[in-house]
Amino acid sequence: MEKKHGLRCANVFHAGDGNLHPLILFDGNDPDQLRRAEAFGADILETSVEMGGTITGEHGVGVEKLGSMCVQFSPAEREQMLALKAAFDPKSLLNPGKVIPTLVRCAEYGKMHVKRGLLPFADIPRF
Numbered sequence: 001m002e003k004k005h006g007l008r009c010a011n012v013f014h015a016g017d018g019n020l021h022p023l024i025l026f027d028g029n030d031p032d033q034l035r036r037a038e039a040f041g042a043d044i045l046e047t048s049v050e051m052g053g054t055i056t057g058e059h060g061v062g063v064e065k066l067g068s069m070c071v072q073f074s075p076a077e078r079e080q081m082l083a084l085k086a087a088f089d090p091k092s093l094l095n096p097g098k099v100i101p102t103l104v105r106c107a108e109y110g111k112m113h114v115k116r117g118l119l120p121f122a123d124i125p126r127f
Contacts, residue, residue, distance in 0.1 A: 055072050
């Protein structure tokens with residue numbers, strides 16, 4: 001993957017449970033390196049799912065992992081997660097936009113990003 005993305009990566013992990021903590025090395029001031037680092041991270045996550053692993057372990061899901069959640073969970077599973085969250089957080093005050101990918105994010109998975117509050121394909125239903 002280092003060769004594919006043109007970046008270095010140091011890996012630390014938990015020997016007992018296999019949780020990976022890849023440290024992708026990149027210059028955050030270089031937009032191309034940032035793009036490649038994000039792709040590298042997604043590649044690691046999705047390969048983990050293909051091999052029977054999961055997107056996250058003990059730390060939860062941050063913004064960078066949301067797209068890859070669309071690979072691990074089916075639309076029905078994501079809808080159940082959203083319904084459960086809505087039951088406990090009907091106003092979406094707790095970590096809005098995090099933890100559970102919206103339907104529009106998964107529909108356009110392939111690197112859809114919300115920028116400056118603008119959502120591409122806003123006509124796709126979402127919660």
